[in-house]
Amino acid sequence: MNTLTAPSPACAALRTPDTPAARAAIAPFRIAPGAVLTLRQGRDMRVEVIEGRLWITAEGDAQDHIVGPGGRHSMGRIAAVVMESLGPTPALLRIVPDR
Numbered sequence: 001m002n003t004l005t006a007p008s009p010a011c012a013a014l015r016t017p018d019t020p021a022a023r024a025a026i027a028p029f030r031i032a033p034g035a036v037l038t039l040r041q042g043r044d045m046r047v048e049v050i051e052g053r054l055w056i057t058a059e060g061d062a063q064d065h066i067v068g069p070g071g072r073h074s075m076g077r078i079a080a081v082v083m084e085s086l087g088p089t090p091a092l093l094r095i096v097p098d099r
Contacts, residue, residue, distance in 0.1 A: 026096050028050055029092070029093065031052075031085040033085050033088055035084070035085050036082060037082070038080070038082050039075075042058070042075040043075065044075070044098050045098055046072055046097070046098035047081075047093055048094050048095075049072070049091060049092070050069065050092040051069055052086070052089050052091030053085070053086040054067045054073075054083045054085060054086065055083065056083050057083075059079065059080040
């Protein structure tokens, strides 16, 4: 299993939406089938799935979530989030501020 960890500076850039770093961070990206993304600073962020499916689990959230194309998941006050791409194709997603 592959693990990608999004560092806190990238997440901090997302909170300032009119900067080059924020625009790059909001750009959609792919997670390979079966790959895992760990987001350590997910607080007040939202995952938007464009293609594929994601399994999302978060520290302190008793419920796991499956999000498909066109779906969104708000992380609220939860900081640590783990997402896995489900199915045979990569998941295309973006992580944006939840406003």
